Amino acid sequence: MRKIEIFDTTLRDGEQSPGVNLTIDEKIEIALQLERLGVTRMEVGFAAASPGEIRAIQEVAKRVKNTTVVSLSRSLEGDIDKSWEALKNAENACVHVFLATSPIHRQHKLQMTKEQVVEQAVAAVTYAKKYFSEIQFSCEDAARTEIDFLSEVVAAVVKAGAKVINLPDTVGYMTPVEYGNIFRQLRERVPGIENVKLSSHCHDDLGMAVANSLAAIEGGATQVECTVNGIGERAGNAALEEVALALDTRKGIYQAKTDIKLDEIARTSKLVSRLTGMFVPGNKAIVGANAFAHESGIHQDGVLKEITTYEIIRPETVGFKSNKLVMGKHSGRHAFKDKLEELGYRLEREQVNEAFVRFKDLCDRKKEVTDDDIVALLDSKILEMPEAFVLESLQLAYGNLSVPTASVRIALANGEMVEEAAVGNGSVDSIYKAIDRVTEEEVTLDDYKIVSVTHGKDALGEVYVRLSQNGISVQGRDVSTDVLEASAKAYIQAINKIIARRRDSSNAVEPLPLTSTMN
Structure with a gap:
C-alpha cells in the first residue's frame, strides 16, 4: 500500500477560523497531542505575522521531536528569515513557501505577470535552501490556474529544489474529478515530478474538501493537508479524521494508509474543540456525538443482532469509550498520575500536583468523577498565560x-x-x-x-x-x-x-x- 503523509495545519489554517486565537501554551498542548496522533508534519504558524507567532513556533519546536514542524512563509526573503528564526532549533524543520498562480490572483492581488511569478517563486525556493533542507512550495489557488502555467511553475520550483509541491483548492471550487485530474496531468507534464511529494490542500466551501482530498490521492498525491475537526478559513478544511478513516475503512479502494493512531482521534478532536471554542456538530462524521448513536428501532434491532448492519466503524477504533466512575475523593496522587497517562497527558511533576489539587476540589463538589470530567478540568487549566x-x-x-x-x-x-x-x-x-x-x-x-x-x-x-x-x-x-x-x-x-x-x-x-x- 502507498503511504499517505498527513500534514496537519490545525495550528495555522485552523487558527485562522474567525474568533480563534490560541495562546502559546494552548498551541503547545495541541502540538503534543498531534505528535501523539501521528501526523507527519504540523504547520504551527506564520512566523512573519508577529513576534508572538515566532515565539509560539519556537516553543512548539522545542517540545516536538518526532514530527516535522513547519512555518508558513510568503515568497519573500524577510518571511523566510523569520521562519528560520522560529525553526532553527527544531529537531525536524520545514519551510512552507507559497505564491499565488491563478489569473485572478496574478491580476488583482499580486499585479504580476506570469514571468514575474515564476521568477519570484524560483528565487524564494533558492533563498530558502540557505536555511532549510526541506522546502515545500504551494501554488496558491492552483485549482484555478491554467494547467500549462501551473506545470511551468511546478517544473521551475522542482528544479530549484522544492521537495514537496502543494496544489491547493484555495477557495473550495473544485469537484473531485477536476481536482484529481490536476495531479494526473502534472505527473505527465512535469520533468522530475516523480522525485517530489505531491500534496493536496482543500477547503470546504462546497462541502467537498474530503472528497477532493481523496480524489487527489487517487490522482497521485502522497500528502494530504487537513485540520482536526475540519476547522479553518471560511467553511474550513478537509477534516483529518475523515480522511484517515476513509483510507482505513476503504483500504481495498484506495490502497493507501497513514501513520495516524486512530484511537487518539476522539481525544484530539475534543481537545481542539475545547481550546478553540469551535463545537463539533452532533452529526459530524467520525467525532460527532451522534456518529455512533442509533435511535431508530430498526437500526437498534439490527445493531443488537449484528453490529456491522449499521456500523462500519467501531467507536473504540477512534478512541471513544463509555464513561465509568474510575476516580474519586479517596484516589491517591499515584493513581491520579496513572489516570492522566491513560488519558494521554504527559505532565511535569508540578503540573500533576496542581491538577491533583483541582481534582480533589472537584471530588468535593461532584459525586461522580468521570474521564470526561478530568479531561475538561485539565484542558481548561493545564497551562495559563500571565494574567492582568x-x-x-x-x-x-x-x-x-x-x-x-x-x-x-x-x-x-x-x-x-x-x-x-x-x-x-x-x-x-x-x-x-x-x-x-x-x-x-x-x-x-x-x-x-x-x-x-x-x-x-x-x-x-x-x-x-x-x-x-x-x-x-x-x-x-x-x-x-x-x-x-x-x-x-x-x-x-x-x-x-x-x-x-x-x-x-x-x-x-x-x-x-x-x-x-x-x-
Whole structure:
C-alpha cells in the first residue's frame, strides 16, 4: 500500500477560523497531542505575522521531536528569515513557501505577470535552501490556474529544489474529478515530478474538501493537508479524521494508509474543540456525538443482532469509550498520575500536583468523577498565560422580583485587590458590568455559550465567550459546576488575552507587502 503523509495545519489554517486565537501554551498542548496522533508534519504558524507567532513556533519546536514542524512563509526573503528564526532549533524543520498562480490572483492581488511569478517563486525556493533542507512550495489557488502555467511553475520550483509541491483548492471550487485530474496531468507534464511529494490542500466551501482530498490521492498525491475537526478559513478544511478513516475503512479502494493512531482521534478532536471554542456538530462524521448513536428501532434491532448492519466503524477504533466512575475523593496522587497517562497527558511533576489539587476540589463538589470530567478540568487549566486580572471572589443577589446584582473582588497584576458591584438585566450581565468597572476595558461581547461537558445534576458546565476590541477578537473559556463562576472567569480570561494581544501587537513588525520582490 502507498503511504499517505498527513500534514496537519490545525495550528495555522485552523487558527485562522474567525474568533480563534490560541495562546502559546494552548498551541503547545495541541502540538503534543498531534505528535501523539501521528501526523507527519504540523504547520504551527506564520512566523512573519508577529513576534508572538515566532515565539509560539519556537516553543512548539522545542517540545516536538518526532514530527516535522513547519512555518508558513510568503515568497519573500524577510518571511523566510523569520521562519528560520522560529525553526532553527527544531529537531525536524520545514519551510512552507507559497505564491499565488491563478489569473485572478496574478491580476488583482499580486499585479504580476506570469514571468514575474515564476521568477519570484524560483528565487524564494533558492533563498530558502540557505536555511532549510526541506522546502515545500504551494501554488496558491492552483485549482484555478491554467494547467500549462501551473506545470511551468511546478517544473521551475522542482528544479530549484522544492521537495514537496502543494496544489491547493484555495477557495473550495473544485469537484473531485477536476481536482484529481490536476495531479494526473502534472505527473505527465512535469520533468522530475516523480522525485517530489505531491500534496493536496482543500477547503470546504462546497462541502467537498474530503472528497477532493481523496480524489487527489487517487490522482497521485502522497500528502494530504487537513485540520482536526475540519476547522479553518471560511467553511474550513478537509477534516483529518475523515480522511484517515476513509483510507482505513476503504483500504481495498484506495490502497493507501497513514501513520495516524486512530484511537487518539476522539481525544484530539475534543481537545481542539475545547481550546478553540469551535463545537463539533452532533452529526459530524467520525467525532460527532451522534456518529455512533442509533435511535431508530430498526437500526437498534439490527445493531443488537449484528453490529456491522449499521456500523462500519467501531467507536473504540477512534478512541471513544463509555464513561465509568474510575476516580474519586479517596484516589491517591499515584493513581491520579496513572489516570492522566491513560488519558494521554504527559505532565511535569508540578503540573500533576496542581491538577491533583483541582481534582480533589472537584471530588468535593461532584459525586461522580468521570474521564470526561478530568479531561475538561485539565484542558481548561493545564497551562495559563500571565494574567492582568484574577477573580478572587464573586457574590450574586438574584430574585425574579428583584434586580440582579453582582459584586466581584479582583486581584490586579501588582497584587492590589479591587472590589466593584453592578446591576444588570440578568446575573451574567451584572457580573460582566462589574468586571468592566474593575478592568476599565471597553470590549464587545460577540458570543456567549454554555455547554454541559458531563452528565447529571452536578455536571460540569463549560462557558465560552468571544470578545472584541479595536479589531482584536479573542475567546475565553472556563469549566465549573457553577456556570456563573465559569462565566466570570471566562470573561476575565478573554480580557487578559486582549491585553496580551494588544501588547504583542505594539511590538509587531510591519509586514512586507505581498508584491515585494525577493531582492
